[in-house]
Structure formats: C-alpha cells, structure tokens
Amino acid sequence: MAIGVRWENEEHTLIVWTFPDKWTWEDFYTAKNVSDEMLRSVSYVVSFIGDLTGTSVLPQGAIGTYGRSIRNAPVNIGVIVLVGASIFVRLMVETFNKIIPFGVPGASFLFANTLDEAKAVIALRHTAKV
Numbered sequence: 001m002a003i004g005v006r007w008e009n010e011e012h013t014l015i016v017w018t019f020p021d022k023w024t025w026e027d028f029y030t031a032k033n034v035s036d037e038m039l040r041s042v043s044y045v046v047s048f049i050g051d052l053t054g055t056s057v058l059p060q061g062a063i064g065t066y067g068r069s070i071r072n073a074p075v076n077i078g079v080i081v082l083v084g085a086s087i088f089v090r091l092m093v094e095t096f097n098k099i100i101p102f103g104v105p106g107a108s109f110l111f112a113n114t115l116d117e118a119k120a121v122i123a124l125r126h127t128a129k130v
Contacts, residue, residue: 003031005038008049012042014122016115018051025065036074045078047125049118053084062092079125081110081118 004018039046093109112118
C-alpha cells in the first residue's frame with residue numbers, strides 16, 4: 001500500500017507523509033521521489049511530519065535505506081517530526097542518527113504523539129530560527 005504524501009498548508013512549508021499499516025521500501029522511495037519534487041518546487045526550508053500512527057514496524061533493510069536517503073536529502077529539508085512512532089521505531093531512528101548523522105544543517109528528527117503536537121513542535125522550531 002502506498003505512503004500518502006501531501007502539502008499540509010497553502011504556504012508549502014510542511015509536507016505530511018501518512019504511512020499505512022504495511023509498506024515497503026519501494027513505497028518509501030516512491031514517496032521520497034514525490035517529496036523531492038515538491039522540495040525542488042520551492043526555494044525555502046520545508047519541514048516534514050511522518051504520520052506513523054498506522055504502522056509499528058520498519059521493513060527489513062532499514063539501516064541501509066536510512067543511510068541512502070539521508071545522504072541524498074535535498075538541502076532545503078527541515079525538521080522531520082515522527083508522529084505515533086513505536087518504541088522500536090524511536091530507538092531505531094535515534095540509533096541511526098548517531099551512526100549516520102543528517103548531512104543537512106538544521107535538519108533533524110523529533111517525535112510527537114499527535115499531528116497537532118508535531119505542528120506545534122515545528123512552529124516552535126521555526127519561531128526560534130527567526
């Protein structure tokens with residue numbers, strides 16, 4: 001099943017990925033290609049929300065996939081807030097961040113329990129940079 005990708009606002013400063021219960025790395029790369037096109041359509045930093053409330057695991061091969069996607073991240077990617085990540089996913093992402101740091105200044109992974117909380121976290125980060 002596909003990962004949903006959409007602009008969350010009219011200003012095009014926030015992209016939301018919605019993960020289904022079962023997804024593959026092929027689904028991930030399809031969503032990443034869509035997002036990369038969206039990022040290339042603007043010249044400013046865009047943040048992301050990854051809505052994981054519908055899934056609790058990562059497919060096999062997460063470390064290699066994470067490394068490739070981080071190394072190829074567009075330069076205008078901002079904060080990525082993962083919503084509803086299971087303990088397992090949180091630990092994996094935190095471990096990946098230590099092994100393979102984000103190569104884009106200002107980009108980072110954060111966690112939230114709800115979409116509203118994620119939006120508030122992103123708003124605070126944007127306000128702090130102004």
